[in-house]
Amino acid sequence: MPIRAAVDIGGTFTDVVGYDDVKGTLTLGKTLSTPHDLIDGVFGGLRAADIPVDELAFAIHGSTVVVNALIERKGARTALLTTEGFRDVYEIGRINRPDAFNLAFTKHRPLVPREMIFEVPERLRADGTVARPLDEARTLEIARRLAALGVESVAVVLLHAYRDPAHEIRVGEILRAELPGVYVTLSHEISREYREFERTSTVVANAFVGPLVSDYLGRLEDRLREGGSGAALAVMQSNGGVSDVVTASGQCVQMLESGPAGGVVGTIALCEALGHREAIAFDMGGTTAKSAVIRDLTFPMASDYFLGGYATGLPIRIPCLDIVEVGTGGGSVAWLDQAGGVHVGPHSAGADPGPACYGRGGTQATITDASVVLGHLAPRGTLAGGLELDGDAARRAVGALATELGMDTASTAAGITAIGAASMANSVRAVTTERGLDPRDFVLVAYGGNGPLHVSLVARELAIRRVVVPPNPALFSAFGMLMADxxxxxxxxxxxxxxxxxxxxxxxxxxxxxxxxxxxxxxxxxxxxxxxxxxxxxxxxxxxxxxxxxxxxxxxxxxxxxxxxxxxxxxxxxxxxxxxxxxxxxxxxxxxxxRLRKPELTTIPEGTAVPPDEAATGVRDVVFVPAEGAVPTPVYARDALRAGNRIAGPAVIEEPTATTLLRPGDRAEVDGYGNLLLEIGARP
CATH class of the missing domain: 3.30.1490 (Dna Ligase; domain 1)
Incomplete structure (x- = not known):
């Protein structure tokens, strides 16, 4: 049974989608991520999806390992070699000062300290001609000094090497001969664009994470082989495509946005099937929310990516999908500043211990806890991986914050979700309004484990009326990876x-x-x-x-x-x-x-406008406006809905990995592919 699988590791959950080429069926798995060793989460996800490792024919992998290592600065001991006279380029940067009157402003913090930057005597002109030949003797001395310093990785960025890499190639040969086993990155292999600071920052980032990522991918391949799999392993890249492991190991920085890129690819494939050419991809997971705007069914590519934000972040100049990310996810923690103001995120409870309602020791109020308190999620519900929700723990966590604020618990929970929605709406504005685009002109595609739950509030913030929630939205990014080339x-x-x-x-x-x-x-x-x-x-x-x-x-x-x-x-x-x-x-x-083979979108049986009786699973009290109290709200099982079914809000539509919330005034219709087509704020 040949199975193709995609594995998407997020900050909270690891998602797996398998596709049987013979039966044409999808298998799904979701498990908590394993920060101590992400590979354990990969195999946990395969088990959750009931995919035998020895039956894997092809696997695509997207991971947070690169972005986590860069953000947490847990990379290799790295040295930088650059042209003599340009040692300070990396530290000086562009002198960006977006907040001109902020006396506490701090500029970017380099990944490599100045004492680990070494100058190589050589010089090329901008047209690629040689102004000063490479001093090989001096280069050899530097290589031996690096060996004495015990470096694990070396980045080489010589002036104008994008025009002629001959000097860089020779420096690489000397380094590899003198430093066996040390990871070496040459700038022309990663970036052949001008602008020395951006090129240096990109190559240093690649060298910084290179040993960690290449080891990680190697161990993953070994574990797959040990499990009896002969699967070719592909790696999802930030450009919306995939590469083989050898290429990915040498160009690790291409994996920066590998998970979110899968969601954008999936959104384009979905829009093509539905006849939409303009869309906003909105992905809310457990840790972050991401947004990207799609025009004419083409990849939205960014010219620059700033790790940590434009103001103080490090530029990474690679072909990358234009995705704006905010630290607002289901696990985002609500907290008070010194003035008593409420903030939500960017700190996340993550997978361990997770939100308080997970019952794994978390005590801080999160967006997910607020959703449980309001009844948007069932207080005694079950999440993917068999995780039982603890409604009492959620109420205690939100109640503690409410006490500090002098408010009731329901109002505090509603405030947490409203603040989160405003932050997520800003991520959408960053890719639309700030670029002269009107978000009302686009259909909003909502996915991720928390996207469908909060999309109604986010859409209202943006005055967007049309929303699409695909089937299995919590695993949509992994599904999108199977649609990549x-x-x-x-x-x-x-x-x-x-x-x-x-x-x-x-x-x-x-x-x-x-x-x-x-x-x-x-x-x-x-x-x-x-x-x-x-x-x-x-x-x-x-x-x-x-x-x-x-x-x-x-x-x-x-x-x-x-x-x-x-x-x-x-x-x-x-x-x-x-x-x-x-x-x-x-x-x-x-x-x-x-071009790679891709799964076909599956259809569901036809029904009438009225959902079948088996789709209605009960009624629960849900708070939409705290001052109005709880509203008895019908609950539907999504897998029992049929094409043509229509549901008017308020309503809750549940599936094993996600919940879609229809607020009063919303409407939903099920299409032939099982998508929920939402009309936000429609009059009854």
Missing amino acids: LRIDVVQTGVRTLSEVTAEEIESSYRELEDECGRALAEGKLEFGSIEFLRAADMRYVGQEHTVTVNVPSGLDDVGDVKRAFDTEHERRYSHSAPGEPAQIVSLRVSAVG
Whole structure:
């Protein structure tokens, strides 16, 4: 029985979705994550999904191991080698001061201290020509000093190596000869874009987590083999595609947003089936909430990713889906500041001990505890993995906070959920309103273990009327990984003024990059079908600093086509353009996509507008507005609903891994795929 499986490790739960190629059926598993060793959670999830390891034919894995190691700064003892005279680039950074009048402002904190940064005598010019040859003798001395210091990883970032990597390659050879077993990252292997600080920050981050991640992936492969699996292991990347383990081990930083990326891929596949081309992907899990905007069914790509936020974070310059994340999840802790103000998150109760209602020793009030107090979740319900909810513990935790505030427990719980919803709505505004987009123009796709429970409040904050809740929303990101393709992205900086270059020269450069990407796919260990190449270019008007990314068609025969596309995109992005001004191509982008087999969306039986009797499982008291008291609210079992069924709020729709809450005025209809199509705030 050939089974393909996707494993998504989150901060609280580990999700597994298996697909039987013969039967065309899905199997689902959900278990608490195991922070002491994430691999234990992987196999716990496989057991929960009833997937025998020896029957795995293909596995896709997304993990928080990279982002956790970077945020917690639990990486390798790392050294940085850079061109002589540029030792302080990493520490100086860009001198960003977003909060100009904040006297307590602190800039980014480097992953590598200054005493572990070493200068290599060499120099390339911006056009790639040699200004100063590499001093190999001095490089050898540095390598031997690093050996004496006991470094575990080395990042090499030489000036303008993106134009000619010869010096970096030679430095890498010397380091690997003198430091056997030490993880070595060369900048041209990770980033071939200009901007020295961003490139340095990216490569250092890769080196910092490299030993940990490569060891983790190696141990996971070994455990799979020991279990009798011959499965090819693929790794979900931040660009929305997957790669093989060898590539992922060398470019670990590509796994930064691997879990959330799966949800975006799944949202695009779902929207394609439903006929929506514009959507907002909204993922609320146990630790964080993530948002991404999808336009014309294409991946939303970001030019920069800031680990820890723009103000004080470290830039990571890799092709990455444009996902905004806030520290608001089901496990987010409610707390008081010195002035008595209530905050929710970013600290999370995590998987251990978890929210108080988990009955595992947690005592602080969380969003999930507030949901239990209000009756949004059954006070004696059962979560995935057989976890029994403890309503009394939730009331004690929220009640303790209420006592500090001098409020009643129900009002405090409602306040916690409202604050959480406002924070999550801000993450959606960050990818819509702040970019000139109206969220009301999009359908909101809500998933994650807590997304369907809170989406009605979030949608109301944004005045969004249309919401889609897919089946098994708590495992939707893992399902999305099964819809992903093999993908390699290459970005090559080389400034060209359009008036000084021909279409043939640009076409030739694109073909060289496509050949490189195609070879990389072919040399990998994953089997795939057809290859599709996607082209884009980072462009600007002459004299500008920042760029706009423009899609470029294959078979370019007129430079004017690129200029017109850039003018149009600049107008769309900034509401103005300058068709009469000269423009430049700063970087060429090529994505090679190797098509993988994907599961089909399954349909459910047809029904009438009235849900079947077996779908109604009872009534429970639910608080929507504390001043109005509890409202007797019907409860439905989602797996008993049929296509065409309609439900008017207030109502609760339960399934094994998630709960969808319809507030008064909401309506839901079940479509042929089992999705819940919600109309928020509709009049009865």
